[in-house]
Amino acid sequence: MASAVKDSRPGYGQLLRTPGAWTFLLPGFLARQPFAMLTIGIVLLVQSTTGSYGSAGAVSAATGVSMALFAPQSGKLADRFGQRAVLLPGVLVHVAGVSTLIALALAHAPLWALIAVAVPTGASTPQVGPMVRARWAAKLGGSPLMSTAAAFESVTDEFTFVVGPVLATALCTGVHPAAGLVAEAALTLAGGLLFASQRRTQPPVHRGRGDDQPRVSALSVPGVRVLIVAFLGIGSVFGGMQVSLTALTEHIGQPGINGVLYGIFACGNMLAGVACGAIAWKVGPRRRLLVAYGLLALATTPLWAVTAVPLLGAVGLVVGLCIAPALITGYTLVESLVPAGARTEAFTWLTGAVALGQAAAATSAGQLADRFGPSSGFLVPLAGTALALVVLLSLRAHLAPRPSKVVAGSAATAGSDAGAPADTASDERERALSRA
Numbered sequence: 001m002a003s004a005v006k007d008s009r010p011g012y013g014q015l016l017r018t019p020g021a022w023t024f025l026l027p028g029f030l031a032r033q034p035f036a037m038l039t040i041g042i043v044l045l046v047q048s049t050t051g052s053y054g055s056a057g058a059v060s061a062a063t064g065v066s067m068a069l070f071a072p073q074s075g076k077l078a079d080r081f082g083q084r085a086v087l088l089p090g091v092l093v094h095v096a097g098v099s100t101l102i103a104l105a106l107a108h109a110p111l112w113a114l115i116a117v118a119v120p121t122g123a124s125t126p127q128v129g130p131m132v133r134a135r136w137a138a139k140l141g142g143s144p145l146m147s148t149a150a151a152f153e154s155v156t157d158e159f160t161f162v163v164g165p166v167l168a169t170a171l172c173t174g175v176h177p178a179a180g181l182v183a184e185a186a187l188t189l190a191g192g193l194l195f196a197s198q199r200r201t202q203p204p205v206h207r208g209r210g211d212d213q214p215r216v217s218a219l220s221v222p223g224v225r226v227l228i229v230a231f232l233g234i235g236s237v238f239g240g241m242q243v244s245l246t247a248l249t250e251h252i253g254q255p256g257i258n259g260v261l262y263g264i265f266a267c268g269n270m271l272a273g274v275a276c277g278a279i280a281w282k283v284g285p286r287r288r289l290l291v292a293y294g295l296l297a298l299a300t301t302p303l304w305a306v307t308a309v310p311l312l313g314a315v316g317l318v319v320g321l322c323i324a325p326a327l328i329t330g331y332t333l334v335e336s337l338v339p340a341g342a343r344t345e346a347f348t349w350l351t352g353a354v355a356l357g358q359a360a361a362a363t364s365a366g367q368l369a370d371r372f373g374p375s376s377g378f379l380v381p382l383a384g385t386a387l388a389l390v391v392l393l394s395l396r397a398h399l400a401p402r403p404s405k406v407v408a409g410s411a412a413t414a415g416s417d418a419g420a421p422a423d424t425a426s427d428e429r430e431r432a433l434s435r436a
Helices: 001-008 010-017 021-032 034-048 053-081 083-106 111-123 128-140 145-174 179-196 222-251 255-278 286-299 308-335 340-372 375-392 403-409 415-419 423-434
Strands: none
Touching: 010 145, 021 128, 021 145, 021 179, 034 053, 034 083, 034 111, 034 145, 034 179, 034 222, 034 340, 053 083, 053 111, 053 222, 053 340, 083 111, 083 128, 083 179, 128 145, 128 179, 128 308, 128 340, 128 375, 145 179, 145 255, 145 308, 179 255, 222 255, 222 286, 222 308, 222 340, 222 375, 255 308, 286 308, 286 375, 308 340, 340 375
């Protein structure tokens, strides 16, 4: 038995040899690329046509808020009717929304009109990342490769955030202010339709009540609500960094390096994600999340005081290095907290929370940059992560695995859950200590 566990040690090579994985990984990568281009494309276009970072942040925020509110509903429908049934109409509506937003911005339409169009644009954003994660969960179950898959997806996400902002910034500053959003719409259409065509790997549909238990909403799980708060804080880092870096580089007369600085930040996130997936963790995910989040809050502290570009790049790299462990661990916890029939919904709640935090931070940072200078916007990531850390520490007991997962993980004949003894045992020890 011990040798079997040893042979199944998680690794990227073993993960990528999962049957059928490449059929959804490649289309998924193409389809999620626009996600990293949307908000920065909106900020650059609206700021160019209005001259206001506050207005740009407001339109970006409207997109993020609607995305956060509607993404979980999209996930719930995908769990019930299948990913393809949700993705196809969503892609078409999103492309239409982006096209309308571009036309209105170039026509110098009033702010209320831009915000009105931003709502359906954000609401229809394809939730490809959560859908890919749900496909991994359906294939891997409770195997030790789930943590590796979460790390791999975080690396993939962050790679898009390295490429996306740089590409959008280059297109908006070097070609036309609307070019970034044009590319976002084109990639959404092509990638979304290609991903939707991969029917064989999508998770089973859960239309009604099962034999064992009634269908539940992911939001009814206390641990998911705690993770939502944590991911709101992470979103505040993304939104605060995007707007503040844009304002600062514009202020110093070097707008072209905005994408480079944000790319460095995202590159740190990606590198940390690679490392997290390569480590065979012996510490439970709950404890890892608390430690990683504390380091993230600490890393955001000096951002507001840094004005030199090289030093800002270095601090941004450190912040990025601290984000990936928190993101990966949060997504990993979903598998042990949420029943299989609600996991796509759970993943979209977390993705939506990042978008909502990003939207709120973009608005706040934009207002601060307009009133008090570009560096003041960097206070937003510090405030967001600090508040979320307090909630995490206070409600950490809700992040313990579901009882059924603990029982399955401790049984000698637990099947697929037997492959993750380290995290389960560690969380059991954490609960025992908390009861003592």
